[in-house]
Amino acid sequence: MIKFPKPTVEQFFRSYVISNFTVSPNEDRLLFSSNISGTMNIWAMNLPDQYPYLFAHQDESSNFLKFDPEGRYVLAGFDRDGDENYQIYAVSPEGGLPQPLVTGESEEKYFYSHLSEDGERLYYVTSKDNPSFLNTRVRNLETGKDDLVHEGELGPTPLSAVSEDEKSFVFSTTLANTYSIAFVKTEDGVFDLTPDREKVHVSGGATFVADNTIYFVTNYESEFNYLAKFDLTTKTFDKVLEIENESIEDLKYDKEQEQFYLVTEKGVTDYLYRYDVKNGTLENIDAPVDVIEKVQVAKSGNVYILGRSAVIPHNIFKYNESGWKQITANRVLGVSPEEMVDPEVVTYESFDGMEIEALLFRAKPENDNGHTVFWPHGGPQAAERKFYRAMFQCLLNRGYTIFCPNFRGSTGYGSSFVKLVEQDWGEGPRLDNVYAIEWLFEQGISSPERLFLVGGSYGGYMALLLHGRHPEYFKAVVDIFGVSNLFTFVNSVPDHWKPIMKRWLGDPEKDRERFEKDSPITYLDGMEKPMLVIQGAKDPRVVKEESDQIVDKLRSEGREVEYLVLDDEGHGFSKKENEINVYQTMLQFLEKHQTVSQKV
Numbered sequence: 384m385i386k387f388p389k390p391t392v393e394q395f396f397r398s399y400v401i402s403n404f405t406v407s408p409n410e411d412r413l414l415f416s417s418n419i420s421g422t423m424n425i426w427a428m429n430l431p432d433q434y435p436y437l438f439a440h441q442d443e444s445s446n447f448l449k450f451d452p453e454g455r456y457v458l459a460g461f462d463r464d465g466d467e468n469y470q471i472y473a474v475s476p477e478g479g480l481p482q483p484l485v486t487g488e489s490e491e492k493y494f495y496s497h498l499s500e501d502g503e504r505l506y507y508v509t510s511k512d513n514p515s516f517l518n519t520r521v522r523n524l525e526t527g528k529d530d531l532v533h534e535g536e537l538g539p540t541p542l543s544a545v546s547e548d549e550k551s552f553v554f555s556t557t558l559a560n561t562y563s564i565a566f567v568k569t570e571d572g573v574f575d576l577t578p579d580r581e582k583v584h585v586s587g588g589a590t591f592v593a594d595n596t597i598y599f600v601t602n603y604e605s606e607f608n609y610l611a612k613f614d615l616t617t618k619t620f621d622k623v624l625e626i627e628n629e630s631i632e633d634l635k636y637d638k639e640q641e642q643f644y645l646v647t648e649k650g651v652t653d654y655l656y657r658y659d660v661k662n663g664t665l666e667n668i669d670a671p672v673d674v675i676e677k678v679q680v681a682k683s684g685n686v687y688i689l690g691r692s693a694v695i696p697h698n699i700f701k702y703n704e705s706g707w708k709q710i711t712a713n714r715v716l717g718v719s720p721e722e723m724v725d726p727e728v729v730t731y732e733s734f735d736g737m738e739i740e741a742l743l744f745r746a747k748p749e750n751d752n753g754h755t756v757f758w759p760h761g762g763p764q765a766a767e768r769k770f771y772r773a774m775f776q777c778l779l780n781r782g783y784t785i786f787c788p789n790f791r792g793s794t795g796y797g798s799s800f801v802k803l804v805e806q807d808w809g810e811g812p813r814l815d816n817v818y819a820i821e822w823l824f825e826q827g828i829s830s831p832e833r834l835f836l837v838g839g840s841y842g843g844y845m846a847l848l849l850h851g852r853h854p855e856y857f858k859a860v861v862d863i864f865g866v867s868n869l870f871t872f873v874n875s876v877p878d879h880w881k882p883i884m885k886r887w888l889g890d891p892e893k894d895r896e897r898f899e900k901d902s903p904i905t906y907l908d909g910m911e912k913p914m915l916v917i918q919g920a921k922d923p924r925v926v927k928e929e930s931d932q933i934v935d936k937l938r939s940e941g942r943e944v945e946y947l948v949l950d951d952e953g954h955g956f957s958k959k960e961n962e963i964n965v966y967q968t969m970l971q972f973l974e975k976h977q978t979v980s981q982k983v
């Protein structure tokens with residue numbers, strides 16, 4: 384019979400992202416944001432089960448999608464070439480070209496917050512007039528009247544929820560990734576949702592279940608987020624539900640059934656639950672993916688999720704009493720999940736005895752080239768989880784094993800663990816990475832002749848720092864938009880990040896010594912291994928200057944550095960041709976620097 388060859392790496396170049404979705408109020412249409420045509424655009428499917436068609440053409444990433452409850456328009460947010468200056472557009476219900484609706488100067492941001500029940504008043508948050516703390520405004524879409532609702536202070540203060548009567552508003556002020564204060568503004572005054580705002584905690588996910596009752600999640604006096612309630616009549620806070628060693632990260636309310644759908648995070652995996660508010664029962668729902676990125680509950684009670692697993696790219700699924708149904712068929716070109724690599728979850732002991740969890744993707748024996756890619760994740764207050772990454776499956780197909788430690792500072796292991804990276808970017812987390820590398824050597828998984836270092840963003844920072852301080856461990860290094868110099872980074876981040884910089888990173892004056900010690904650029908002499916640097920020119924988080932300075936300095940000293948700049952990308956590669964260029968450049972670079980005797 385006809386025989387087909389094993390999947391090639393090029394097949395993994397052809398997998399697509401779905402970054403967001405929404406379902407129309409009567410569930411006859413699904414909209415999603417995807418790069419299936421090569422650039423990010425909004426696609427639609429008429430439900431149930433119809434062929435996807437282009438709904439709105441803008442060639443840009445969209446950060447939200449919202450149907451008018453009356454079916455007169457669709458709202459969407461777009462930025463430009465990854466600059467993250469999102470602005471709000473309207474699209475005809477037939478689809479077409481998005482029309483600017485709430486927009487301003489190109490450097491201003493306009494984030495969608497809430498649409499009134501009648502679809503006439505649009506609440507949004509903007510950097511205009513308050514770039515660091517943000518203002519909330521409401522635009523009447525009938526009259527065009529635009530009013531200030533709240534002026535942010537202390538930290539960026541987005542609007543989180545609006546009561547149905549539009550008389551109460553929940554805001555949350557971010558003082559750090561691990562510290563945000565939620566409060567409700569009513570006709571009677573302003574009230575914090577938690578008992579003491581001075582205690583460091585986070586609150587999020589505020590939902591009005593009635594005009595006087597707010598449910599939300601918080602880790603107030605706890606390691607993990609739990610479900611809490613604030614009663615606006617009595618002004619009391621109550622803990623409602625906690626799930627041992629799991630952190631509730633998202634909640635969506637089903638008003639008809641009076642139940643919440645909750646997504647919890649535990650290490651590298653998410654879990655889905657249904658919580659019945661009336662009788663207090665909690666039920667686990669077995670989800671079809673390991674990581675859940677968005678949940679929407681329709682009026683009918685149908686639940687829609689967007690998620691992915693290590694071997695399943697982004698897809699949208701529907702859940703009801705009949706079980707799960709996959710709506711989108713987003714898959715890797717001609718490759719089944721069984722032909723990909725699912726990671727093992729392993730643990731190792733770090734320098735101070737702390738246990739660190741990590742993902743180990745072992746190359747299949749028939750592909751194995753003997754080399755390992757060591758991947759410190761970005762964030763740093765994020766985690767490497769069981770989600771599909773085209774880059775990982777490309778590397779695995781080419782025979783690389785991949786190791787991803789969730790070093791201290793990672794999310795998913797409790798709030799004390801997350802805080803360990805604050806004002807310590809380069810010591811504890813670096814040593815966790817060093818101990819991970821030693822563990823790989825002890826286990827016989829890798830050796831200095833067979834180890835590559837690749838990281839993006841904070842992971843790129845860690846790659847640069849490890850390269851500068853421990854070059855003996857690696858064959859070659861790839862830095863993807865990594866922070867190279869803490870002194871320049873701290874001043875170049877977006878304005879609305881600036882209020883959190885002290886707690887997150889520190890103060891360049893007071894912490895001068897530490898900033899010097901923890902800046903990769905201090906260790907240029909150690910950076911003796913071949914290096915590839917990749918950077919988006921429009922990156923607003925880690926600006927191009929971070930990569931330029933390290934490349935310029937190393938080149939002026941005659942070191943081997945390749946530099947790939949993508950002119951129309953930001954903090955990530957959203958355009959398919961750019962992504963393929965990045966993968967090909969990286970694969971060629973690694974191939975060139977493999978140990979000759981190991982080559983297959």
Ligand SMILES: CC(=O)N[C@@H](C)C(=O)N[C@@H](C)C(=O)O
Nearest residue numbers: 560761762763840841842924
């Ligand atoms: C403020 C903050 O934590 N931002 C992160 C989401 C982020 O973008 N960090 C960069 C540096 C990264 O590592 O991705």
